[in-house]
Amino acid sequence: MAEEEDFAPTQTTGYKVGEKKTIDEYKSLDANDESLNKWKASLASAPSNDKRRVVILQLALEVEGRDDVVLDLSSPEALQNVKNTPFVIKEGIDYRMKVKFKIQHEVVSGLKYLQIVKRKGIKVDKTEEMIGSYGPGDDHYEKKFMVEEAPSGIFARGHYEAKVSVGCK
Template identity: 40%
Template sequence: MGTDEEKEVGEKSEETEKLGKQMSEASLCTTDNDDEDYQGKVDLGPQYTLKETFELDKDDESLRKWKEQLLGGVDLNEIGETLEPEVKILSLAIVAQDRPDIVLQIPEDGNPNGTWFTLKEGSAYKLRFTFHVNHNIVVGLQYNNTVWKTGMKVDSTKEMLGTFSPQAEPYTHEMPEETTPAGFFARGSYTAKTKFVDDDNKCYLEINYTFDIRKDWLAT
């Protein structure tokens, strides 16, 4: 028999899966050779508005309390009957010690012109995102990033951001600290593709851009 803590973790996992099934079937973002081997669409069952999701299994006390905790102060009367969540990535910031944050605005078409930013070789930094969630709960929002140098893939990152309910204020998520490579062969220009997808593989933003690694940060 498991401990009370193990039982609680198991119950929360079941509740998350149950909620995900209630809300599923969103439009899907097809992948390419650099992503998971996923093609086409998957039938994930009926999809529900936020109001309908809250009413489902309302006699299940533990699930009801979990939904209330997830939704927080969301006014269901103001959400409306929209099925699809809307996630808008507002900005990306590069945070490093002993220098001002580099705040990058996201172009409407997701394709920044020219070199988007420059990193100093051998330096520790973090990425910080700000984003809005509207209309419905987004389940399993994920950050995927692939980097190439001279046509060769040199890095691939996937980070689960979490599940978020709609709210007026933007969310902020900070990635784990990374360190840029150093040395003659590390310096130069890179191309990258960043995508934000959810558990249904719905793609909310794809950014294609270039960045540089140099001996030092650019002067501010």
């Protein structure tokens, strides 16, 4: 139950999720608007055997001066490998997370990134950031998040467990 509470999203100040519409509803809007028609033509749908609206392709840890630590999340097998592959970062370094994703089937509004970090079962950090609204298509999107500082000092050393959720209402 505590984990469900950890991942309960909060309201983002100043952001109002628009009315949900189907792709067909978007395609019928403002038929005389040339630029809007180009955007509507770019809306694509996904294979019918994949019901996901948001597909996370990779999550990466970006640290200045070194190669990114990239976690492949593009398939169930890759996701299982990530769960069994911890990585190490130096204490006190500045880092940022970034996510690469694609949208399928319908326009997604109010997409959020939520990260919970625990040490010995106790929550030590919660990061929540609005990603935005996106239409389905063949393009991949990448979102970089705020720079953070890794914990430092003798009491901060050890193993941490991070769980990430990317979703919308």
